[in-house]
Amino acid sequence: MSLTLYNTLTRQKSLFTPLEENKVSIYCCGVTVYDYCHLGHARSYIAWDTVRRYLEWRGYHVTYIQNFTDIDDKILKRAREEKSTMDAVSEKYIAAYLEDMDRLNIRRADDYPRATHTIDGIKRLIHELETKGVAYASQGDVYYSVRSKSDYGKLSGRKFEDLEAGASGRVDEEDSKKRDPFDFALWKAAKADEPFWESSWGKGRPGWHIECSAMVRDRLGDSIDIHCGGGDLTFPHHENEIAQSEAATGKQLATYWLHNGMVNVGGVKMSKSLGNFTTIRDLLDKGKIEPMAMRFFVLGAQYRKPIDFTEEAMTAATNGWHTLQDALQFGAIGAAKLGWALNGNDQDALDREAIESFTSAMDDDFNTASALAVLFELAKGINREANQLRHQGTIDADSQTLFKSWNTLKQLAAVLGLETDDKAEAAALSLNPEAIEDLIAQRSSAKAAKDFAKADQIRKDLKEQGIVLVDQPGGTTLWHHES
RNA sequence: AUCCAGGUAGCCAAGUGGUAAGGCGAUGGUCUGCAAAACCAUUCAUCAUGAGUUCGAUUCUCAUCCUGGAUUCCA
Numbered sequence: 001m002s003l004t005l006y007n008t009l010t011r012q013k014s015l016f017t018p019l020e021e022n023k024v025s026i027y028c029c030g031v032t033v034y035d036y037c038h039l040g041h042a043r044s045y046i047a048w049d050t051v052r053r054y055l056e057w058r059g060y061h062v063t064y065i066q067n068f069t070d071i072d073d074k075i076l077k078r079a080r081e082e083k084s085t086m087d088a089v090s091e092k093y094i095a096a097y098l099e100d101m102d103r104l105n106i107r108r109a110d111d112y113p114r115a116t117h118t119i120d121g122i123k124r125l126i127h128e129l130e131t132k133g134v135a136y137a138s139q140g141d142v143y144y145s146v147r148s149k150s151d152y153g154k155l156s157g158r159k160f161e162d163l164e165a166g167a168s169g170r171v172d173e174e175d176s177k178k179r180d181p182f183d184f185a186l187w188k189a190a191k192a193d194e195p196f197w198e199s200s201w202g203k204g205r206p207g208w209h210i211e212c213s214a215m216v217r218d219r220l221g222d223s224i225d226i227h228c229g230g231g232d233l234t235f236p237h238h239e240n241e242i243a244q245s246e247a248a249t250g251k252q253l254a255t256y257w258l259h260n261g262m263v264n265v266g267g268v269k270m271s272k273s274l275g276n277f278t279t280i281r282d283l284l285d286k287g288k289i290e291p292m293a294m295r296f297f298v299l300g301a302q303y304r305k306p307i308d309f310t311e312e313a314m315t316a317a318t319n320g321w322h323t324l325q326d327a328l329q330f331g332a333i334g335a336a337k338l339g340w341a342l343n344g345n346d347q348d349a350l351d352r353e354a355i356e357s358f359t360s361a362m363d364d365d366f367n368t369a370s371a372l373a374v375l376f377e378l379a380k381g382i383n384r385e386a387n388q389l390r391h392q393g394t395i396d397a398d399s400q401t402l403f404k405s406w407n408t409l410k411q412l413a414a415v416l417g418l419e420t421d422d423k424a425e426a427a428a429l430s431l432n433p434e435a436i437e438d439l440i441a442q443r444s445s446a447k448a449a450k451d452f453a454k455a456d457q458i459r460k461d462l463k464e465q466g467i468v469l470v471d472q473p474g475g476t477t478l479w480h481h482e483s
Numbered sequence: 484a485u486c487c488a489g490g491u492a493g494c495c496a497a498g499u500g501g502u503a504a505g506g507c508g509a510u511g512g513u514c515u516g517c518a519a520a521a522c523c524a525u526u527c528a529u530c531a532u533g534a535g536u537u538c539g540a541u542u543c544u545c546a547u548c549c550u551g552g553a554u555u556c557c558a
Contacts, residue, residue, distance in 0.1 A: 011487085031558070044558035074556070153486095156553075162485050163554070208556085230558030234487085237557090261488085262552065271557060300506075301496065305489075306551060316495065316507040323506080326521085361497085370497050373505035387522040391514075452516065463519085471515055 003058065003363045006304060008234060008257040009155055013365055018225045019255065024060045025220045026052065027254070029212060029229030029237070030112070032069040033093035034078045037100050038277035039294075039309055040263040040270045044230050046295055047260045047303040047366075049106040050416055051228070054362050057415045065219045066109040067212060068094055070116050071205055076194060086195055090114075100280040103291045105417045113219055115211035119197050122206045122214040126186045128248045138177040140189025140202045146182045149243050155257060156235035184240055186210045209240035216245065216253065227254035231304075232269075234259055261306040270309060278309070289314045292418055296321040299368040299416055321418075327379035328413060328420045330386050331406055337389060338399045349400070351408040354378055358412050368416060375416075378409040390470055390478055436467055440477050443469070 003016040018024050028048050031041060048064075055062050070090040079089045098108070115122075126142055129135035134148040146152050153159055163182055185207035190196035196203040216224060222245075229238065238257065245253040263270045270277045283289050289297070297317035301307045334340040354374055361370035385395045385402055395402060413419065439458050446454040459469050462479070470478045 008487095029558075032556080037558085041558050047558090072556085157486060158554080159486085164485095231488085231552065232557055235553055236555090260558070262558080264551070267550070269552070269557090273556065296506095297495095305496085308495085310494095312494070312507090319508090320495095320506050367497070369495095369506090370504075373497070376505055384522060387520095390521070447516075450516080456517085459518090468520065470520075471518095 004365060005256060005258065006365045007255075008238075008259050009254075011157070016256070018060065019223060022060055024055050024062045024226065025224040026062060026064045026226045026228065027212070027216045027220060027224055028064065028066040028109070028227075029233055030066040030068050031093075031097060032072050032074060033090045033097065034072065034075040035093060035272060036096055036279040036281060038263075038270060038272070038279050039283065040230070040277065042100070042104055042280050042294060043263045043298045043307065044260050045101055045106050046104060046298045046417070048228050048258075050299065050303075050368060051226075051258070051366055052107065053415050053417055054366060058359075063220065064109050065111050065113065065215070067215050068097075068112055068114045069208070069211065070094070070114045071195070071211075072208070087116075090116075096281070100284075103284060104280070104295055105291065105419060107417075111219060113215040115206060115215075118211060118214050118218060119206065121218045122210050123187075123197075123199055125210060125214050125217070125244065125248055127200075129186065129244060132247060134247045135186055136179065137201050138179075140204060141177050141185055142187035142201055143178055143183040144186050144240070144244060144247075145179065146184070146243065147180055149247055152243055153239065155239045155242055158235060158239070184209065184236065186244070209237055210244060212237075212241050213245040213248070213253075216241075217249075222249040222251045222253075224254050226256045226258060228258040228260070231259040231261055258303075260303045261301075264306050264308045267308070283314075289318060290321065292325070292420075293318040293321040295417055296324070296372075299372060299418070302365070302367050302369055304365070323383070324375055324379050324409075324413065324418065325420055326386070327382040327406070327409055328418075330382050331410065333386065333389070334399075334403060334406060338395070338402075340399070340403050346403075346407045349404045349407045350411070351378065351404050354405075354408050354412070358415075362415075371412070371416065375409060375412055375418075378405050378412075381405050382409065393478060436462065436479055440469065440479065444477065 004013045005016050006013045026048070028045075031037060048066075052062050052064050068090070071086065075086050075089050078084075079086050082089065094112075102108075126135060129144065130137070130142070133145075135142055135144050147160070153163075160182070187199065187201055187204050187210075188207055189201070190203040190205060194205070196205055216227070227238070227241075234257075242253050265276045265278075268274065268276060280294075283294065284291060293314070294317070297313060298307070300317065300320070307313075331340070331342055335342050354377065358371050358374045361367045361374065364370070381397075382402065382405055385397050388395050439462060443455045443458040446452070446458070462469060467479050
């Protein structure tokens with residue numbers, strides 16, 4: 001089996017071959033920190049987190065770098081609005097970003113470089129481009145000369161004629177400083193009351209695209225394996241990154257370019273500028289959806305496809321996740337009633353067929369939707385046995401076989417970042433079984449005396465503590481933890 | 484307008500040159516004093532439209548229509 005992925009650069013799926021055997025370097029375009037993250041950001045970073053987890057599970061040693069853009073017009077605007085400073089605004093939203101992503105079980109990057117911490121690298125890169133004659137200074141600004149690069153447009157599939165068609169009628173205030181309207185800024189002269197850095201071109205700050213080129217080089221080198229980000233960054237951002245980096249180094253910037261599809265609302269892209277966004281913390285804090293259900297929602301479609309955000313979809317995702325969650329939490333029940341030893345290191349007890357199906361789904365450009373079907377197959381078997389155990393006190397399957405299914409499910413779900421809260425599980429299991437049995441006995445007496453009000457009250461009380469009672473034929477009552 | 488991606492059951496969503504995974508929902512059933520939950524079963528697809536290639540296409544090619552993204556900050 002071999003991993004194949006869709007490369008925006010070549011417009012087709014191709015075999016994944018890292019530059020260095022068993023090692024993968026990933027650079028992911030991060031957020032501009034001037035506001036809280038919305039579902040669109042969640043989708044993107046859940047997708048890349050899953051890619052990273054899968055590659056590691058596949059045996060690669062992954063280095064994952066993601067930047068924060070902390071110098072930008074919108075941050076400055078926000079700072080003025082909040083009567084704050086650029087730094088304070090950045091810090092606030094970086095902290096918020098990390099909080100949100102932690103809740104979605106998105107693992108922290110190996111490093112989070114920031115534009116403002118990479119000024120030297122940025123200036124050095126611009127100087128190199130100037131020396132090579134592909135960049136020029138103009139009234140305190142520095143521009144990249146797009147036409148100096150013969151393969152400009154190779155990532156987005158654009159030709160200059162296409163660009164001209166789209167640019168017609170648009171007049172940029174910077175145009176007077178540019179030699180060509182398609183040239184873009186590497187360095188911008190400082191405006192009054194804005195933060196700036198000293199440079200040989202005068203006081204100023206970096207343009208948007210250059211920071212990523214500099215940070216990739218600084219942290220990962222001239223060439224990396226995977227560069228990823230939202231599909232809306234393909235042009236001009238990633239196109240320009242390629243232009244700058246490759247002009248400077250003469251080497252290919254990234255072998256694979258991966259782009260995730262957008263989250264739509266009512267058929268239109270969710271975006272801050274349109275104002276049709278719902279923040280992650282709003283969804284999570286208001287109990288509209290659980291973190292893992294949000295993750296499940298995102299994983300329900302292949303990462304390149306657009307997905308629609310609707311109330312209905314949130315409900316469906318929640319219900320779907322609960323089905324998997326039930327099966328995942330069966331481990332605790334298995335330990336309590338079937339004597340399973342959960343030491344978290346059961347590499348041998350795995351369902352090979354399921355592992356293979358899962359791997360072949362994920363090997364095909366990270367097809368999480370298809371991979372989830374494998375999880376549901378496993379969950380189905382587990383939940384059926386769980387039902388037997390709850391209702392009859394026994395299971396049909398062999399305990400070891402069942403353990404194998406559960407163990408496989410647990411591992412594969414973790415590869416997708418779908419994990420249950422073990423602490424809550426443990427807390428629930430710590431309730432005293434004797435006390436529960438005692439209450440069940442009281443309820444049985446009440447039922448025998450036709451005092452159904454009392455019987456229902458006992459059942460209700462237990463329910464509030466997470467204990468569900470199931471009456472059996474013949475008068476016995478089994479109980480289990482709510483999952 | 485140009486470039487890119489896509490149009491699969493009530494909804495979401497995989498996939499394949501030989502008539503199509505999975506999830507959600509719905510319906511019925513098991514169980515029960517009544518429930519709830521869970522489990523079991525079942526239901527619905529001329530795979531956007533037209534043409535072409537082929538023994539055969541939903542899957543390949545072309546055209547058309549529709550949707551989204553990009554061309555301006557954007558995950």
